[in-house]
Amino acid sequence: MNLQDNIRIVEGFPKKGISFKDITTLIRDKDAFKYAVDKIAGYLKDKNIDVVVGPEARGFLFGAPIAYTLGAGFVPVRKQGKLPYDTLSIKYDLEYGSDVLQIHKDAINKGDRVALVDDLLATGGTTSSVVKLIEQAGGEIVTIDFVIELTDLKGREKLKGYDVLSLIKYDI
Known part of the structure; x- marks a missing residue:
């Protein structure tokens, strides 16, 4: 399946000059959504993942079903003030x-084998921050997985030394 066929391109959103890659069309299509989840879960199946971490909000959409498929836990990363218990920030x-x-x-937990899953890798700023949070908590990042990567923004460079998977690559 060509997942790129299920991504809607919205020019000028959220501001002029941006070519937004809209995943809502992918997650709306049951076959494409299942394929994307299964593809990442298949990549992870032999990596002994303890927890899947997904950043707010679209990381939840892919991270939770991947965790379920693997029989792993799911850890949400939230913006400040959204979690009810003691936090690392x-x-x-x-x-x-x-x-x-x-x-x-x-x-x-210290030593947990972690897969970080999100919808999009752009500049890598958010992802590299989440990596630091995971490592601060004692987790071992096994792999970082994305549905989409915007290669021209060179976010992968901020993730050197980590195993990075992306299902769809765009030169913007």
């Missing part, structure tokens, strides 16, 4: 300003 820079990501302090 990391501040990261955005194009204009900064933000904070958090996980529960007890979400990842």
Whole structure:
């Protein structure tokens, strides 16, 4: 299956000059969604993953069903103030300003084998921050997996030394 056929391209969203890759059309199509989840889960099946970590919000869409398929736990990464218990936090820079990501302090055990799953790799800023959170918690990142990678933004360079998988690659 060519997953790229299930991605809607929206020019000028969220601002002029951006060519937005919309995954809602992929997750709406039951066959394409299942294929994407199965493809990543298949890649992970022999890697003895303890937990799958998914960043808010679209990482939840792929991370949770992949965790379920693997028989692994799922750990959500949320923006500051969204988790009800003690958290680990990391501040990261955005194009204009900064933000904070958090996980529960007890979400990842020391030595847990972790797969980080998200919908999109762009500049790698958010992902590299999540990597730091996972490692701060004591997790071992086995692989980082994406549905889409925007190769021209060179996010993969921020993830050197990690196993990175992307199902669809776009030169923007």
